[in-house]
Amino acid sequence: MAGEPLYLPHSDAFDDDCAIAYQHAVTHGRYTRHGVAEALGISLDEAAQIEKKLQTLSLLHPTPGEPGTFVPVSPDAAAADLVGPTEAQIRELQQAVTDVRTQMRALEPTYFESRQRRNQAEAFDIVSDIGVLQSMLNDWGARCRTEVLTAQPGGPRPSHFLDNARPLTLTRLARGVTVRHLYQHTVRSDLATTAYVRAVTAAGAEVRTTDELIDRIIIYDREIVFLPEQNVDGRAPGAVVVREPTLVAFLYKVYEHLWTAATSFSPGAEEPTAVTDDLKRSIVRLMAQGHKDEVVARRLGMSVRTCRRYISQIMEELESTSRFQAGVSAAASGMLDDPSGMT
Template identity: 65%
Template sequence: MSGSSLHGAEFGELDDASASAYQHAVLLGRFVRAEIASALGVTEQEAGRVEEALTTLRLLRPMPGRPDELVPVSPDAAAADLVGPTEAEIREMQQSVTGVKTQMLALLPAYFENRRRRNQTEAFDVVSDVGVLQAMLDECGARCRNEVLTAMPGGSRNAKRMDAARPKALDRLRRGVGIKHLYQHTVRSDLATADYVRAITGEGAEVRTTDEVIDRMVVYDREVAFLPEQHVEGRFPGAIVVREPTLVAFLCKVYDHMWAGATPFTPGGEDATDIADDLKRSIIRLMAQGHKDEMVARRLGMSVRTCRRHIARIMEEMESTSRFQTGVNVALYGLLGADFSPSGAAAGEIAGEIAGLGTS
C-alpha cells in the first residue's frame, strides 16, 4: 500500500467562496485572479487562496501550451482525476483482502477436523492392552499429588492383587496423597479386602461400602479418570482414559454422590446389623423392580447362591411361604419405602412383581 491517506482532508474542501469562484470561472471560460476578486468582492489575496483550493481539487488546470492560464474543468473529470488513483488503490486492496480471506477460509474445514481429532486425542484414550493400562495406572499413581478416588464393584477381591496394591497405596498415603475406596457391602466378609482396608485406613485412607456401585472408576487428582471398556468380547477389557475437564468433573460429582450415601468400613468396627438391613432393602428393591436372582446377585456383588440364601432369609423373616406372600408382606409393612414403591401401587401389584421372578 502506498503512503497516500484516504481521508477527505487530503483532497481539500470546496467552501462557498471557492464554489462561487468556480462558477464565475466557468462563465468567463478561465480563471483570472483580479476578475474573480472583483466579482466576489474579495481581496486578490483571498482570490489567490480560492485559486489554490480549486487547483487542488482539480477544478482548475493549466491550459495546454499556456501554463500560466487556468481554465475550469468539469466536476466529473476533476473528480476522476482527483480520486481515481485512490479508488484504484482501494480496489486493489479489496482484491487483496478478498484473496487473503479466500485462502484463509479454505483452511477452515481442515482446522475444525484436526481440532476435533486433537481434542479427541487429548481428551480420550482407549487403552486395550492390559499391560500398557497397568503401566499408565502406575505412572498416574506415582505422579498423583492430592487424591485418588476409586470405585470397585463386586464382592471378594483377589488376594494376590490386594497384596500387590497395599505397598503402592501406603506409599501414596505417606506422600500426603489422600485415598478414597468405594466398595460394595459384600466385600466386608472378604478376608483379603479386610486386611488391605485395615492396613491403609491405619495410614489415613478412607473406605466406604454401599449396596451398588455403578462401575469401576479410578480418578487421579480429579484430572484424569479411568473407566472400563464396554462390550468387549474375546479378551480382557481395557480402559478409557478421560482427561476432558468437564467430563472428569461430572464423574467426580457422581463419585461424590455415591460416597455421601455409603457407609464407612473399618474392619471389626462396623455395625453388621445396619449393613445387613441395607443389603436386605437392596435385595427387596431389585426384586420388586423385576430382576431375576442372577441379576440381583450381580448388581450387589455376591454369588447367586448367597443371594438366594438372603432371599430365603427375607422370606423367613417375613413369615412367608412363597414369593407372592413375601411381596404382599413387603408392601404391607412398607419395607421398600416411598423411594421404591410405585406411586399408588396396590400391595398385590408389588407382590406380583416379586412372585413372578424365576428362580432358575
C-alpha cells in the first residue's frame, strides 16, 4: 500500500476567475495568458496564477511536444486524475480493515471457549479498584452476545450516568443483544430516567419497575454477574464478580423472579394503578416493621418528602389519626397481603 499521505486540493481554489478562464480555454482550445488577461481585465501575472490553479485542479494538461502550452480537459477527466490515487488507497485501506476483522473473527471461538473454561476455574473475584471495575464492565458490555440484565435500586439514576449509558445501550441493541432494565417505581416521575427509558425501549429494550429491589445486579450472557461490594468503609464500594456457573444460574433465577413480579414501564402510557398501590403497600409494611421515614424512603428509592406525602395519603385513606392506627387498620383490612386491598 502506498505510504504517501492522501491529498486533494481545496475546492475553494476554483473561484469565478478560474471558471471564466477555464471557459475561455475550452472555447479557444488552449490556455493563453494574454487571452485570459484580456478577457478578465487582469495582468499577465494574475493570468499565470490562474493557469497554475487550473493545473493544480488537473483542468489543464501540457501539450506533448509543445512545452508551455496547456489545453483544457473535461471535468470528468480532471476528477478522475485528482481522486483516482486517493480512491485506490481507500480501497486498499478498506481491504486491510476487512482482512483484520476476518482474522480477529477467526479467533472468537478460541476466545469464548477459553473464557468459559476460565470462568469455571475462577468462581469469583472482588474488584475494589473502581477504574478496573469500569474497564471490566466496558469490556463485557462490548463483548456480550445475547443479553444484558440490570437491576438498579435507589430511585432515579444521575442524569450524567444515563447520558453515558444511552449510546452504549443503543449500540448493544443494534447488535441484537437483549437488554432488560429493572428499576424502582419512583423513577417513573424522573425526567432524565424517563427520557432514557423512552429512547432505549424505542430501540427494543424492556424496562420494568417494582417497589423494592434487593441490590444492584448486572448479568452478562448468563455467564458473569456483578454484585456490589458490601461493608466497605472509607472508599467507594467495588464489586464482587461471580463466574461460577451454578451461582450465576441461581442469581439469574433471582433476577427472573424480580422481573416477573415487576410492572412494565412505557413512558407516555397511562400510569398503572398497581404502581401506586405497590408503593403504598410497601410503605405500610415498612412502617409496621417500625422503620423511620428516612429508612422507608431509602428502601423505596424516593425522597423523604415524597415518602411523607404518601404516608399522609395512606392515613387519610385509612381514616387514621396516627401511624400506629394506620398500621393496625392496614393489617386488619388485609391490604398488606392482598394486592387488591389497597385502592
